Amino acid sequence: MRSTIEVNGLRKRYGRTTALDGMSFTVGPGKVTGFVGPNGAGKSTTMRVVLGLDAADEGTALVSGRPYAALRRPMFHVGALLDAAAAQPSRTARNHLLWLAHSQGLGAGRVDEVIELVGLRSAARRRVGGFSLGMRQRLGIAAAMLGDPPVLMFDEPSNGLDPEGIVWMRGFLRSLAAEGRAVLVSSHLMSELQDTADHLVVVGRGRVVADTSVAGLIAAASLDRVTLRTSARSAAVTALTRAGAAVADTGHGALGVTGLAAERVVALLNDDAVPFTEVSAHRATLEEAYMHLTRDAVEFRAAVPGVAQGTGRGQEAAR
Numbered sequence: 001m002r003s004t005i006e007v008n009g010l011r012k013r014y015g016r017t018t019a020l021d022g023m024s025f026t027v028g029p030g031k032v033t034g035f036v037g038p039n040g041a042g043k044s045t046t047m048r049v050v051l052g053l054d055a056a057d058e059g060t061a062l063v064s065g066r067p068y069a070a071l072r073r074p075m076f077h078v079g080a081l082l083d084a085a086a087a088q089p090s091r092t093a094r095n096h097l098l099w100l101a102h103s104q105g106l107g108a109g110r111v112d113e114v115i116e117l118v119g120l121r122s123a124a125r126r127r128v129g130g131f132s133l134g135m136r137q138r139l140g141i142a143a144a145m146l147g148d149p150p151v152l153m154f155d156e157p158s159n160g161l162d163p164e165g166i167v168w169m170r171g172f173l174r175s176l177a178a179e180g181r182a183v184l185v186s187s188h189l190m191s192e193l194q195d196t197a198d199h200l201v202v203v204g205r206g207r208v209v210a211d212t213s214v215a216g217l218i219a220a221a222s223l224d225r226v227t228l229r230t231s232a233r234s235a236a237v238t239a240l241t242r243a244g245a246a247v248a249d250t251g252h253g254a255l256g257v258t259g260l261a262a263e264r265v266v267a268l269l270n271d272d273a274v275p276f277t278e279v280s281a282h283r284a285t286l287e288e289a290y291m292h293l294t295r296d297a298v299e300f301r302a303a304v305p306g307v308a309q310g311t312g313r314g315q316e317a318a319r
């Protein structure tokens with residue numbers, strides 16, 4: 001059986017709001033795919049459509065080749081954490097999981113395995129009503145793992161986790177991928193995904209704006225940007241602009257060169273015997289690459305009447 005999520009041309013409107021506008025991507029097995037975009041980009045809606053909790057107006061969503069509604073015993077095909085475990089507060093964590101397990105013909109043995117898996121053993125017999133958000137997240141993940149499914153979807157799983165929990169989550173997601181599962185993890189923060197995801201589906205305004213490996217995204221954003229330090233600034237500017245580069249003063253005594261690779265900059269300076277103390281290729285951070293990609297999506301949101309324009313953009317994208 002293929003372990004995949006395939007989303008193709010999903011469109012969804014809520015009244016006048018377009019939540020999905022042709023969302024299409026595939027999540028493959030054996031890797032963590034980060035699903036990242038600003039608030040309101042359509043991540044949760046996509047996940048709900050994949051799980052049959054919401055109907056799309058157009059398009060298809062398949063789990064391992066079949067629509068969710070056509071899966072027999074879906075818990076064994078796909079596990080998901082959308083909201084932190086919605087469990088009756090008076091139930092203990094273990095009883096909540098036993099109730100779910102029994103409904104699918106699973107026994108107490110599997111319940112104890114998933115409790116162990118998510119590190120909830122010491123809290124298993126406590127009432128869920130007293131759980132922190134982080135503990136609820138773990139309980140929700142335990143529930144998602146009950147059927148040992150090959151496909152997993154987690155919506156903002158690091159919400160409410162303390163630093164230790166975040167490190168645990170990272171390792172947990174990586175181990176699921178290492179077992180060959182298809183793992184989709186949403187976040188509105190690139191920083192949460194940069195050490196976790198192998199692949200990124202970046203979304204904005206209900207559609208995919210980039211579908212790329214983490215390395216590919218950084219390489220694309222870093223392309224042909226060079227920092228130059230030289231005592232012969234005007235000679236350098238002449239040599240480089242003649243070759244088609246744009247040169248700007250970046251402050252701090254350096255020049256920023258765009259449009260030429262670092263090797264070419266060195267060759268041109270040497271040709272004209274221009275001395276320099278530094279020529280370094282700029283390596284964009286993942287956050288920079290992400291901000292660049294989602295800027296348009298955020299600008300669109302900022303243009304909505306009644307929403308402040310301009311200054312809030314950076315904050316929007318960084319939220």
Ligand SMILES: Nc1ncnc2c1ncn2[C@@H]1O[C@H](COP(=O)(O)OP(=O)(O)OP(=O)(O)O)[C@@H](O)[C@H]1O
Pocket residue numbers: 014017018019037038039040041042043044045046188
């Ligand atoms: N049930 C609903 N009724 C009306 N509008 C909705 C509903 N669900 C989502 N939306 C709208 O659809 C758009 C996409 O929302 P969605 O929750 O999918 O985005 P998201 O990327 O998951 O964002 P967040 O990170 O904030 O959860 C938003 O404009 C949202 O307000």
